[in-house]
């Protein structure tokens with residue numbers, strides 16, 4: 047007896063794309079088989095005829111309920127990005143069933159403490175399953191380093207480091223010596239480095255110079271957070287990682303130069319992985335010139351058409367392994383309160399549109415396969431960040447996290463279609479070629495026909511472990 051039977055969908059697995067039935071018992075997938083072939087009754091049946099069925103999406107990079115620095119709010123205190131409840135609800139509507147957020151930014155608290163705090167902030171509030179990258183910042187203390195092994199053993203094996211943002215208070219930048227020390231310790235215990243790589247010296251020098259020359263308009267952000275900065279920073283991190291034997295996951299690759307550096311390292315067999323954000327596949331720094339241009343911004347910065355195209359190509363068939371959003375949703379007045387290269391607010395609402403945009407840009411426009419789509423939207427994040435095979439794959443024994451997608455759709459997105467807690471979207475007017483229809487989280491139908499039907503906020507913390515082969519060489 048199945049608790050749930052998903053019938054006749056076009057099911058995407060690593061081995062094949064075929065019409066299949068999926069039998070679910072409890073929270074897990076129990077069986078897969080040709081339509082009509084699974085034996086026995088089912089308590090509930092979902093008809094997926096005409097829909098693609100992919101593993102529930104995994105958002106590898108989001109920031110929910112994160113305080114917004116006052117430099118980005120025009121001095122207004124107490125502003126935070128949208129809540130855990132709102133962000134994870136929007137994620138479910140977009141077919142995403144697991145999100146990876148971060149522990150606190152900066153400060154002197156120790157890693158294990160920051161993980162506990164973040165757990166408390168998500169428990170009982172998240173509609174999706176969740177986990178956290180642990181942020182290490184500034185001069186990482188020996189005591190902090192000594193806790194990394196324990197963090198990894200207790201299910202948080204990924205550590206985020208910024209090589210820039212020395213201007214923030216407290217500064218986030220981790221300099222080379224500390225970065226190397228963290229890499230060595232994380233490698234020793236089987237973890238993965240997660241890096242925001244920009245060349246801080248170059249960024250800071252350029253920022254000062256442009257401010258002195260009164261060249262501060264926000265549409266020049268890509269000259270501060272430049273292609274050269276990404277090129278140098280990615281290559282330095284790759285070189286340090288090679289020395290340490292450390293696996294690296296680069297968040298938000300923004301330039302052709304970054305994608306090329308990653309591809310070269312992977313060709314040498316180095317375990318280097320890269321993410322692109324979905325807005326970087328569609329927009330460029332030209333969009334900054336629009337009247338509300340800052341709304342498109344996510345740090346580092348949108349670059350040129352050649353970069354947008356290189357990232358799309360690499361995500362469709364090359365060195366980009368995952369599509370993320372860097373989700374950080376504020377109201378429009380906050381997002382637009384800073385309009386210069388010094389104060390444009392980072393991030394935007396994207397957690398719901400991620401899979402739609404990935405499908406549209408990669409499958410509909412570039413001819414990538416449904417399997418490649420499932421990889422960049424779910425499977426690869428699961429593998430690289432240690433959720434696999436519990437998450438990221440439709441297979442017996444895995445969690446029954448499923449996204450049922452209408453891939454025959456052609457729909458111009460309106461703000462009213464989206465569920466984020468905000469009053470604007472950079473995706474208004476975007477023509478999506480896929481619309482998520484039904485979302486299943488660990489066997490429960492949570493979104494159906496445009497409604498959230500399971501409102502228990504049943505998201506769970508998912509402990510992770512990165513497989514040795516993922517840390518040894520690029521596997522996806």
Ligand SMILES: [Zn+2]
Nearest residue numbers: 107108109372
């Ligand atoms: Zn981020």
